[in-house]
Amino acid sequence: MPVVARVDPKTIFTSAEWGRLTSRSSLRGMWLVLHAWGTIIAAIALVTLWPNPLTWLIAVTVVGARQLGLAILMHEAAHGGIHANKAINEWGGQWLCAVPVGADLASYRSYHLQHHKFTQQPEDPDLSLSAPFPITKESFYRKAIRDLTGQTFLKQRRPLFLSLFKRSSADDRISHDSFLSGGADKMARFLGLNVLMFVLFWLAGAGVWFWAVWVLAMATWLPLVTRIRNIAEHACTSTGEDPFSHARTTLANPIERLLIAPYWVNYHAEHHLFMYLPCYRLPEAHRLLVERGLIKRMEVKPGYLEVMRLATSKA
Template identity: 50%
Template sequence: MPAAARLDPKDYFTAEEWAPLARRSSWKGPAMIAHAWATIFAAGAMVVVWPFTLPLAVMIIGTRQLGLAILMHDAAHGALHKNLKVNDWLSEWLTGGGVHTYRPYHLTHHRFGQQSEDPDLSLSAPFPITRLSLRRKIVRDLTGQTFFKARFGRFVGKLKARKSGEPLLPILTVEFKRHRRWLAMGAIVTAVAAPFGLWWVWPVLWVLPQASWYPLVTRLRNIAEHACIAENEPDPMRQARTTKANLLERMLIAPYYVNYHCEHHMFMHVPCYSLPRAHRILARKGVTQRMLVEPGGYLKVLSLASSKPA
């Protein structure tokens, strides 16, 4: 199967319109990273002062964890900073890391968007599903089952396949190396917070959101972006979906303009902070009428994705 069709920005934007859309900023990406971390710290401080706000804080922090992943995704496109070395450094050390591994995988997804060779096609292929199936997935996300499988499933599989008498240390060593940055973060946060009686900060205010709300909003993001789109869809304006998001959805589901996914696939090197402006220009010219846009928000997308009869 050939690569997905590409669109020429000159067919949709004047030179004056396109130049600011394509421009990388030296401060907007770092400012968004700072915003994500400031929001996480503020939500954590809220729990320290008012413990009853923990459920809300879990949602806020889990969404900003997704936000950091989104900013790493922008870095994979070289859009987080105009200097590529700074772009990669910011991503590797301030958004969670992994950009060098993620970049070739993700650019393959863009090259073959919604085509047979798309490595992300398996995420959208099962949809639509039944409401019961969707509820089961949501329960697995919120109860930590999705998190445990993703982070420790390989380790558990190796333990089950381990032969009697086979040394355990090599398996543990490999697993430690996979999680050393995550564990180091936990050790540092705990060491700093414990003298103040806040030894619980990392497991409660980082791991708990990461194991519950983050998997859920990641699933919602994946569903909204590509679910219920035909395999080998030829139209590059309908290989991904833009979902209109209200303020609450942007706060708790879709941070940092991730909902403008159709525009992102049409013009993948446009930084995320320029996607709303691109959408407005395209809407003014009537182009969005040809694009895959869901005006009903994430609830409408979920209804579509769970419309398979029981």
Template identity: 50%
Template sequence: MPAAPRVSPAAVFTPEEWVPFQRRSPFAGLLLVAHCWGVIGLAMAAAVMWPVLIPLAVMIIGTRQLGLAILMHEAAHGALSQSLKLNDAVGHWLCAVPVGTSLTAYRPYHLAHHRFAQQSEDPDKGLSDPFPVSPASLRRKVIRDLTGQTFFKQRILLPLAILRRARVEGANHAYDAAVVSRSIIAFLAVNAALATGLALVGAGWAFWVLWLLPMATWFPFVTRIRNIAEHACVEGSADDAFRAARTTRASWWERAFIAPYWVNFHAEHHLFMHVPCWKLPRLHRLTRSKPEGVRMVVAPGYLPVLKLATRG
């Protein structure tokens, strides 16, 4: 099986340039997890006090639910804590399980994606292969996301299909089946605890409107946008390590509502996957200053990427 092209940091940077990216912070990743839950909590509190803010809160919370998935991804690379036990415990119970995933199932799957990025053995290749699609096709996908149909398929139909050993049409089955089958009980338990906690403070409705609704609508929507932006329609991605993924420049509102925690710097992440996410902006600037950096695929924003992905 051919592995994806690789590049050594030593081939691009001087030893002095690379030193800052080798250092690991003992607390930065944990602070990001605290930040993510803090934003969710503040958005919930604001919407409970001022219900007119509920639509805005749904978008903010849905984006931070994606943020939890992104921080789970950091844990899969061992980047949340210098302690592997703490890294895995936080990554699993505070990041993965609340949004219905499993760090244990995700890690080997994701590392296979890095090893075979855009090769035929890449387990994520099916997410980018269909693009470009027609504008009508993308609209149908977005409607399914924002109306909860994607969530229903992944959280209801797929678990039932696993129990019956059946197939769910359109599922990324290798990943979805592994994650859902290993996380459903923990997901239900953690969400029951969250619902109980909100009920005890007199805001039981907030679980349904300010936690489950974002997870069923905005979270799948921004996850789709993220998947499209990272690998769809990137020419030469299977042959050139500098083109294995796309980096998308994100404005403040895109970081708030689409791409939290520097997930938009995906080309840099594929080049040097052990660099923590909070160092990716600096890595982006340094890499782009090198002759090899001009080969990277960098989009000016998410709207241009969606236009590219619907040029068919």
């Protein structure tokens, strides 16, 4: 199995720069988790106080993007980036980030590290996400319609729900499909926590918005932005030997960061080159790579629209 070549950061950064890039703040890591939930609460409060089609649409898209944000922060916890204390990192990554959106930190970590080890190689468990690209615009539109109409959500969640009624098997495997995999215990945690959330919504006088915003966002906008994120990260990138070319960085604007790419997930090339950098250090890593002239070896796009043009360029 060919393991992806690693980049020695000492050949790129000074000791002071590398020390700054790798420095982690437990306070900042937990603040990101609070920020995600604070944004969700603010969006739901907006539509609760001023219920109309516009505020409802804003709430659904913002909440769906923050649900992706929770998955991204689960990913951060998988790399130990939420808190320096391992127990707090694991608890926060699991119960505050993974479980609310139906994921599991431990199983995700095991799967995800294989993706880093064999990025864009035949053994990469995520290779099937990028291999079909480019596709036609019509093919993407069909997928987007399935996402926005809840069909993708039902396809992904139905096996998880059915797992409640069967015994777990040694053959159960981690899936790259979104960030989900089978398991009755995981589905039970997901349902239990969401029941608790519904009770809290109801006590706050926003019970209807649990279904009309939180669940609807998870069934529609979350699958779509997860698909776009997956496409942007590796579709139409190199499968060659140069590790600088295996992932893509997308220079997201503020609207894209709000609705598609929260918490610096758009700096994916930098994350693959130096996977243990905290997510909030990735913009600085990008700036330093630009200064060193190494950005020429990397796949960088000026925005998600440009990425989607490339990914749907098949005639």
